[in-house]
Amino acid sequence: MPSSYTFADPRLAKLDGFKVEIDEAHERADIILGRPPYNVVAMPQRDQLRLTFETLDEDPRVRIIVLRGEGEHFSSGGNIGGFMEASPEHVSKLAWNIAAPARCAKPVIVANRGYCFGVGFELSLACDFRIASETTQYALPEQKLGQIPGSGGSARLQKMVGITRTKDIVMRSKRISAKQAYEWGIATECVPDAELEKATDTLVDELRTFSPLAQRTAKKLLNDTEDSTLAIAIELEGHCYSRLRQSEDFKEGVEAFNAKRPPRFVGR
Structure with a gap:
């Protein structure tokens, strides 16, 4: 409650x-x-x-x-x-x-x-x-x-x-x-x-079912690129994608997908 x-x-x-x-x-x-x-x-x-x-x-x-x-x-x-x-x-x-x-x-x-x-x-x-x-x-x-x-x-x-x-x-x-x-x-x-x-x-x-880290990253990326050119937005998106590639949540998401089970994200 x-x-x-x-x-x-x-x-x-x-x-x-x-x-x-x-x-x-x-x-x-x-x-x-x-x-x-x-x-x-x-x-x-x-x-x-x-x-x-x-x-x-x-x-x-x-x-x-x-x-x-x-x-x-x-x-x-x-x-x-x-x-x-x-x-x-x-x-x-x-x-x-x-x-x-x-x-x-x-x-x-x-x-x-x-x-x-x-x-x-x-x-x-x-x-x-x-x-x-x-x-x-x-x-x-x-x-x-x-x-x-x-x-x-x-x-x-x-x-x-x-x-x-x-x-x-x-x-x-x-x-x-x-x-x-x-x-x-x-x-x-x-x-x-x-x-x-x-x-x-x-x-x-x-x-709440999504990765907290991926949610925070998506929000900041979208806010930051609202006024940017398409080329800059794509460049920043790539950098964010690369950073998330190293995260525990991304690893967990891939493993959960392959195992056909719900992911257990921790926000790291």
């Missing part, structure tokens, strides 16, 4: 608007946004979320990280008043905090339902897998405030769906349904609302 996660870092002694649970049996940690009904993300919460991802990334008990929200909405976005109170220097660092799931070496799954707006959408875009309930609505509504997305939202979205669709979403503060997000390649899966938790559990269990 999942239990509350205990942090050694005093900066995480009292979590601001979220909680963390660990399920050691399934090598899983859940970060749960906890300000229902809309799970508004406060300014200090962004710093804590970054620290949380960094801590879980170093925890050997955790293979997979799941980000989700309490209630019917993932997050309606950030606390608007907090932007006026924060210094320009602090605001300029917001994208670094929200990019923590992408920097994390371990696979990160986000389970979306209901509103997924503003920083809620940007945080989701930084994750590796987005499982969307059919109730999910995605939006970057900052134009309505006389602003633009400031935590990587428009940049990540443009890489996924292109400039035309991104302009349509950002410049019109347009809401995108879960079905549309899936068809456009924003969401990994689109499932009935009642099946969101089951779909998340299934993906966690699937990812």
Whole structure:
């Protein structure tokens, strides 16, 4: 059964608007946004979320990280008043905090339902897998405030769906349904609302069957080569392949394949 996660870092002694649970049996940690009904993300919460991802990334008990929200909405976005109170220097660092799931070496799954707006959408875009309930609505509504997305939202979205669709979403503060997000390649899966938790559990269990080392390598390679030329991407892929060729996990994978048995990966 999942239990509350205990942090050694005093900066995480009292979590601001979220909680963390660990399920050691399934090598899983859940970060749960906890300000229902809309799970508004406060300014200090962004710093804590970054620290949380960094801590879980170093925890050997955790293979997979799941980000989700309490209630019917993932997050309606950030606390608007907090932007006026924060210094320009602090605001300029917001994208670094929200990019923590992408920097994390371990696979990160986000389970979306209901509103997924503003920083809620940007945080989701930084994750590796987005499982969307059919109730999910995605939006970057900052134009309505006389602003633009400031935590990587428009940049990540443009890489996924292109400039035309991104302009349509950002410049019109347009809401995108879960079905549309899936068809456009924003969401990994689109499932009935009642099946969101089951779909998340299934993906966690699937990812745990692979080599942790191969998973970390694939994630970093794909992130690092997103903006590179094809020639450089192929070159880096070859170097990563060669390094994994020397790993215990690759040896185990080959032996298990030949013996027609499930592999027992250890992450080395």
